[in-house]
Structure formats: structure tokens, C-alpha cells
Amino acid sequence: MRWxxxxxxxxxxxxxxxxxxxxxxxxxCDLFAGSGSVGRFFRAQGCRVLSTDLMNCSHVxxxxxxxxxxxxxxxxxxxxxxxxxxxxxxxxxxxxxxxxESWIPFLKLVRYLEESLPAEEGLLFRQFSSxxxxxxxxxxxxxxxxxxxxxxxxxxxxxxxxxxxxELCILLASCIDAADRVxxxxxxxxxxxxxMQGSAMRSLELRVPALVTGPxxxxxxxxxxxxxxxVECELLYVDPPYNQRQYPANYHxxxxxxxxxxxxxxxxxxxxxxxxxxxxxxxxxASPLCSRRGEECFxxxxxxxxxxxxxxxxxxYSEEGILDRSELEQILQEWSGxxxxxxxxLLEIPYRRFRSDTQKSQEQxxxxxxxxxxxxxxxxxxxxxxxxxxxxxSEAAVADPx
Numbered sequence: 001m002r003w004x005x006x007x008x009x010x011x012x013x014x015x016x017x018x019x020x021x022x023x024x025x026x027x028x029c030d031l032f033a034g035s036g037s038v039g040r041f042f043r044a045q046g047c048r049v050l051s052t053d054l055m056n057c058s059h060v061x062x063x064x065x066x067x068x069x070x071x072x073x074x075x076x077x078x079x080x081x082x083x084x085x086x087x088x089x090x091x092x093x094x095x096x097x098x099x100x101e102s103w104i105p106f107l108k109l110v111r112y113l114e115e116s117l118p119a120e121e122g123l124l125f126r127q128f129s130s131x132x133x134x135x136x137x138x139x140x141x142x143x144x145x146x147x148x149x150x151x152x153x154x155x156x157x158x159x160x161x162x163x164x165x166x167e168l169c170i171l172l173a174s175c176i177d178a179a180d181r182v183x184x185x186x187x188x189x190x191x192x193x194x195x196m197q198g199s200a201m202r203s204l205e206l207r208v209p210a211l212v213t214g215p216x217x218x219x220x221x222x223x224x225x226x227x228x229x230x231v232e233c234e235l236l237y238v239d240p241p242y243n244q245r246q247y248p249a250n251y252h253x254x255x256x257x258x259x260x261x262x263x264x265x266x267x268x269x270x271x272x273x274x275x276x277x278x279x280x281x282x283x284x285x286a287s288p289l290c291s292r293r294g295e296e297c298f299x300x301x302x303x304x305x306x307x308x309x310x311x312x313x314x315x316x317y318s319e320e321g322i323l324d325r326s327e328l329e330q331i332l333q334e335w336s337g338x339x340x341x342x343x344x345x346l347l348e349i350p351y352r353r354f355r356s357d358t359q360k361s362q363e364q365x366x367x368x369x370x371x372x373x374x375x376x377x378x379x380x381x382x383x384x385x386x387x388x389x390x391x392x393x394s395e396a397a398v399a400d401p402x
Contacts, residue, residue, distance in 0.1 A: 001035065001176060001177050001180035001254065002185075002187065003034050003035035004188055004247070004250065005034060005241075005242075006035045006037055007034075007035075007038050008035070008037040009351070010316070010349060010384065011037065011041045013347060013349055014038065014041075014237065014386065015041070015042075015045070017314055017345075017386055018312060018314050018388070020345075020388070021345070021388045021390055022311075022312065022390065023234060023235050023311075023312050024234075025045075025046060025047055025234070026047065026234035026235070027048045027050065027232070027235075028042040028047045028049045028050070028234070028235045028236075028237060029050045029051070029231050029233040029235070029236045029237065030042075030049060030050070030051040030052075030237050030239075031051075031052060031227075031228060031236070031237065031238050031240070032224055032238070032239050032240050033051035033052060033053040033058055033061075033062050034053060034239065034247075035058070036051070038239070039051045039062060039065060039066055039217065040065040040066070040212055042237075043065065043066055043213075043215065043217060044212040044213070045214070046214055047235075048215040048216070049066050049215075050217055050218050050220070050231055051219050052219075052220040052222045052223075052224050052227045053221065053224075054221065054223055054224075054248075054285045055221075055251065055255055055285065056221065056255055056258045056259055057176055057251060057254040057255045057258040059219055059220075059221040059258075060169050060172045060176065060258045061169075061173050061209065062219030063165070063166060063219045064169045064170045064173045064209045065209070065210075065211065065212065065219075066216070066217035067166055067169075067216055067217065067218065067219060068166055068170065068211050069166075070213075071102040071103050071106060072105065072106055072167045072170050073105055073167075074105045074109055074163060076157075076161070076163055076164075077109060077162055077163060080109065081105060081108035081109040081111070081112050084108045084111045084112055084116075085111060086104055086107035086108050086111065087107045087110040087111045087114070087206075088107075090207075091106075091107060091110055091205070091206065091208060092107070092207070093207060094207055094210035094211075095208060095210065095211065096212070103208065106170075106208055110174075113153065113171075113206060114146075114150075114204070114205075117146075117149045117150060118149055119142070119145035119146050119149050120148040120149040120152055121145055121148065122148030122149075122151070122152060122266055123148065123256070123260065123269065123270050124139060124145075124148045124151075124257075125145045125148050127273055127278050128144055128278060129141040129145075130196075132144070134273075136276075136277065136278050137184055137192045137193065137194065138183055138184055138192045138253055138278075139179065139182065139183060139184065139200070140182070140184075140196060140200055142203070143179070143182050143203070143204045146203075146204050147175065147178075147179055147204060150206075151175065151260045151261055152260075154172065155260065155261040155262075158261050158262070168261065170208070170209060170211075171206075172257070172258055174206045174208060175206065175257055176257050177209065178204050178206050178207065179204070179253070179254070180254065181199070181202075181205070182199060182200050182201075182202055182203075182204055183200065183253070184196055184200035188250040188251065189250055189251055189252055189253045189254070190245075190249065190250040224240075224304065225288075225303070225304045228304055228307045231309070232310070233309070233310050233311075234311050234312065235310065235311070235312050235313075235314065236308055236310035236312070236313045236314070237313075237314050237315075237316075238305070238313060238314070238316065239315075240289045240301065241287055242289075242317050242318045242320075242321030242322060242323075243290065243322060244290050244291075244292055244322075245290065246282065246285075246286050247285075247287075248282035248286070249279060252277070252279050252280055252282065253278070255280065256269060256273075288300040289301060290322075291322070292322075294323065297322045297323060301323065301328075301331055302331050305332070305335045306334070306335065308335060310391075312388065312390050313332065313335065313387070313389045313390075314386065314387070314388050315328070315386070315387040315388075315389065316384060316385070316387075317384070317385045317387070318383075318385070319383045319384075319385055320382050325346075325385065328385070328387060329387075332387055332389040333389075335389060336389050336390060336391055336392055337392035343391075343392060344387060344388065344389045345387070345388045346385060346386070346387055346388075347386040347388075348383040348384070348386075349383060349384040349386060350384075351381075351383075351384055352380050352381065352382075
């Protein structure tokens with residue numbers, strides 16, 4: 001799905017930086033897991049991955065990517081799919097291996113969910129389609145009603161214990177991804193477009209998430225600032241929020257989709273929806289790392305990494321973030337135990353600024369940007385900082401490597 005700060009394009013650089021620092025495999029911890037691309041990648045490299053993110057929609061993807069053990073069998077749902085014709089193989093497009101009998105249950109169940117269930121005018125139709133009472137133009141009425149029907153069926157199967165937790169997460173990840181591909185947005189869910197774009201008029205289409213094989217990991221849904229003290233790893237990957245955008249306020253629709261099957265009905269969630277964009281209460285998930293007060297952000301980051309028990313840290317941050325380079329280097333130097341930059345390397349990777357940043361302030365209702373690109377760069381070019389830090393070795397460890 002479209003996720004602000006998705007590190008999919010930087011996976012090769014992240015991996016190369018870790019290897020250059022001496023990483024030889026083992027346990028990888030992924031803080032602020034987001035879209036899950038980094039954890040998924042390292043699992044495919046043979047690492048055991050532990051991840052955390054406070055948002056439930058992110059947790060759904062982490063569970064699917066890190067804890068799945070082969071294609072889902074849906075044994076408890078055979079009565080629904082066994083006699084059906086499989087959906088097209090194109091629904092496996094996210095997989096590296098796109099064929100095989102093992103995916104037939106998934107393809108048949110997709111056929112059932114898309115073609116046998118009636119559309120329902122549920123929460124998504126009422127609150128997030130132009131035909132609903134709230135008139136929020138995030139989804140076409142047809143797609144919203146189809147998705148309501150699917151999510152209501154997933155709820156019924158969860159209540160009857162007809163599918164496993166992991167099977168539910170795979171189907172929910174498929175629903176979130178499908179909704180994202182037809183969402184009437186330009187980037188995040190912080191706003192919807194007034195007119196329906198062509199992609200939003202396409203029919204909802206379920207596809208399997210991009211599952212991989214490898215050691216089974218563990219996905220957590222905890223505050224990274226607190227969780228970090230409870231884990232140990234060979235490699236810690238840190239990709240914190242770097243500006244004032246709070247993720248829960250920009251991904252509330254995927255969050256609602258991920259939560260609906262876990263509710264007894266639509267009512268509690270629907271009663272909590274408020275505002276022009278249909279937010280649900282999120283302040284309890286607000287991150288101090290997004291604080292406008294730079295000192296609060298600095299001290300929170302400093303305390304978090306102080307608790308890190310890892311051999312190597314790979315740390316991603318944007319040069320236009322709240323913290324500057326010297327502050328990040330200070331934090332990493334303190335963690336490394338050297339007090340100097342000798343244990344830290346920095347790779348700068350150019351990329352194009354997120355689209356909504358370049359839109360006119362009148363369209364976004366935001367103040368004009370204060371960031372100025374370095375001489376010789378285009379207005380849209382910024383750099384991703386990729387810091388790599390290693391722990392200082394004690395004299396005893398140097399003398400006796402065993």
C-alpha cells in the first residue's frame with residue numbers, strides 16, 4: 001500500500017550498509033515497522049525479524065509477513081470455497097513464486113468473497129463514500145459497499161473461529177491493499193479528492209500480500225520507545241517519523257478497515273468518527289518524535305536509543321526532518337560508547353520529495369515550506385540519511401574474541 005516513508009526503494013542500500021558494518025545474520029529488530037517492507041526483506045534473507053508499530057493496520061501486515069508459515073489453507077472455510085473455480089493467477093502478482101497448487105485455497109476464497117457475498121451499506125459506505133450520509137469521497141459507493149460485505153463476513157468467521165489469526169491477517173492485509181489501490185487520494189488519507197479519479201472507479205480486487213519464506217518472526221503492536229528495552233538483536237533498524245505528520249491522522253481509513261472485523265458491530269467505531277476526513281481518536285498514539293518542540297523530539301530519540309541492545313544500528317532519517325545531522329550523530333555516538341564519529345558512517349541517498357509537499361499551500365491548508373535544497377539541486381530533491389553505528393568493543397573483547 002501507499003505508505004509515507006516506505007523504504008522499499010532503499011532495501012538494497014540498507015542491506016549493503018548493514019553488511020559493510022559486519023552484520024552476518026541473526027535477529028533483526030524493526031522499529032516503526034510501517035509498511036513492513038524492511039522486516040519482510042530481512043526475513044527473506046534468512047533473518048529472524050521482530051517488529052513493532054502502534055498502528056493496527058501496520059500490525060496486520062507485520063503478522064502476515066513475519067509469522068506466516070506457507071500459503072494459508074483455510075481448512076475451516078472449505079464449505080465456502082471448495083467447489084469454486086479459482087480466481088485468476090494475477091491475484092498472486094505480489095509473490096515471487098506466482099504459481100502452484102498451494103495457493104488454490106486462497107484463490108478460491110477470493111472468488112467467494114468477491115462474487116458470492118452481497119454488498120452492504122455498512123460503515124465504509126455510510127462514512128467514506130460520496131453516497132453515504134457523511135459524503136466523504138474516499139471510496140466509490142460500489143467499492144465501499146463491497147468492502148463492507150467482505151469485512152462483515154471476516155467478522156463472522158472470526159467470531160465462529162472458522163479461520164486462524166494468521167489467516168485473518170492475510171485476508172485483512174489483502175483488503176487494506178485492495179482499498180488502497182482504489183482510494184480517491186493523492187498520497188495519504190489526510191484528505192480525499194473532490195472528484196473521483198479514474199483509478200478510484202476500478203473494481204475492488206483482492207490480491208495476496210507479498211509473503212516470503214524464512215525464519216518465523218514476531219510482530220508486536222507496542223510503543224517503540226518502550227518496547228526497545230525488552231529486545232536484543234544483532235541488527236536494529238530504526239526508521240522514525242521525521243516531521244510533524246502523525247501517522248494515525250493520515251492513515252485512519254486503513255486503520256478502521258483493520259479494526260472492523262475485531263468489533264462486535266460497526267457501532268462503536270462509527271460513533272467515534274469525527275471531523276471532515278472521518279478520523280477516529282488517535283491522540284493516544286501521537287509520537288513525541290513528531291513534536292514541533294525540537295528538544296522534546298531530541299530527548300525522546302536519545303532515551304529510546306539509550307535502551308537499544310544491538311550490535312549494529314542502521315538509522316534512516318530525512319535531511320529535512322525535525323532533528324539535524326549533528327543531533328543524530330550525537331545520539332548515535334552516545335549509544336556506540338565512543339563519544340566520537342569513528343563508529344558512525346553516513347550514506348546520503350537522493351530522492352524526490354513526497355508529492356503533497358510540493359502542492360500549493362492553499363490546496364493543503366499548510367504553511368509554506370522552510371526547507372531549502374542545497375545548491376545545485378532541484379526544488380524536489382532531498383536526501384535520505386542512512387546512518388550506520390556500531391558498538392565500541394571493550395578491551396577484554398579485543399584481547400579475547402571468544
